[in-house]
Amino acid sequence: MKFSFQGSRVLVTGASRGIGRAIGQTFAEAGARVLVHYRDNREAARRALQALPGGPHEILAADLAKPGEGRCLLARAVSCLGGLDILVNNAGMYRPHPPASTNAEEWDEAWQRTLQVNLLSPAELSHAAIEPFRVAGGGRIVNVTSRGAFRGEPDAPAYGASKAGLNALSQSLAKALAPEGIFVYAVAPGWVETDMAAPYLEGPGGQEIRDQIPLGRLASPQEIARAVCFLASPGTESMTGCILDVNGASYLRT
Numbered sequence: 001m002k003f004s005f006q007g008s009r010v011l012v013t014g015a016s017r018g019i020g021r022a023i024g025q026t027f028a029e030a031g032a033r034v035l036v037h038y039r040d041n042r043e044a045a046r047r048a049l050q051a052l053p054g055g056p057h058e059i060l061a062a063d064l065a066k067p068g069e070g071r072c073l074l075a076r077a078v079s080c081l082g083g084l085d086i087l088v089n090n091a092g093m094y095r096p097h098p099p100a101s102t103n104a105e106e107w108d109e110a111w112q113r114t115l116q117v118n119l120l121s122p123a124e125l126s127h128a129a130i131e132p133f134r135v136a137g138g139g140r141i142v143n144v145t146s147r148g149a150f151r152g153e154p155d156a157p158a159y160g161a162s163k164a165g166l167n168a169l170s171q172s173l174a175k176a177l178a179p180e181g182i183f184v185y186a187v188a189p190g191w192v193e194t195d196m197a198a199p200y201l202e203g204p205g206g207q208e209i210r211d212q213i214p215l216g217r218l219a220s221p222q223e224i225a226r227a228v229c230f231l232a233s234p235g236t237e238s239m240t241g242c243i244l245d246v247n248g249a250s251y252l253r254t
């Protein structure tokens, strides 16, 4: 699949590693200018930035676990890039908190942090992007959600809820903003070969995870990046509000 994003200005959150890094790379290879966002892994983010062709690209840190940081990041990104055409809400966290063995304090902390990073900050970023998109004459948001939104996350209920919320946010914004030429999509991966998945794949349940996937392997970060870039491309306007599953047929919604 060949993409063209010549001159497009793209903010990718969580672009230092894993899926976000592949998304930034795919946009840059198609001619976009990319803002590489990260939390605190500066070395990884610098390596990701240096690997990008074209440019000039930019780099910014922001801890999206803090309320208000999403809005602030969006404003800084617009200033660095001179505007914004595409926002990819990819940054996310997964912290186990099994209901039967987690105390009240850990439970509340896991919910607050997970919802802030995975849902409330993307909501801030998306809302703050509306005005720059108006200035640009339109825009696109692609949110990276998860199969867990549909299938359930018994060891991390806040993760499943945050991703279900992000799907709902995508669909609500798609309805609200289509008349303004702002299109909103979600990509819902199953297991992907990244740092987030590594502890589970390398643990005792690793083979069972692989056995759940009829395709016989996990998705690569590049496959998720291609799905994101496809949705962000011209010609997908009528797909606004869609949730694209990328999970090797491991969970099929009806």
Ligand SMILES: NC(=O)c1ccc[n+]([C@@H]2O[C@H](COP(=O)([O-])OP(=O)(O)OC[C@H]3O[C@@H](n4cnc5c(N)ncnc54)[C@H](OP(=O)(O)O)[C@@H]3O)[C@@H](O)[C@H]2O)c1
Binding pocket: 013, 014, 015, 016, 017, 018, 019, 020, 037, 038, 039, 040, 041, 042, 044, 062, 063, 064, 065, 090, 091, 092, 093, 117, 144, 145, 146, 147, 188, 189, 190, 191, 192, 193, 194, 195, 196, 197
């Ligand atoms: N991997 C999977 O199997 C899988 C499956 C379904 C959905 N997803 C979703 O795909 C997205 C990317 O996942 P991944 O596997 O690529 O994750 P990853 O390898 O763990 O990378 C996470 C990225 O998010 C950033 N990040 C984490 N916490 C942050 C915070 N508090 N504030 C700002 N940035 C933060 C990290 O920045 P630093 O490098 O600075 O820490 C990093 O760039 C996530 O939304 C995840 O939920 C992943």
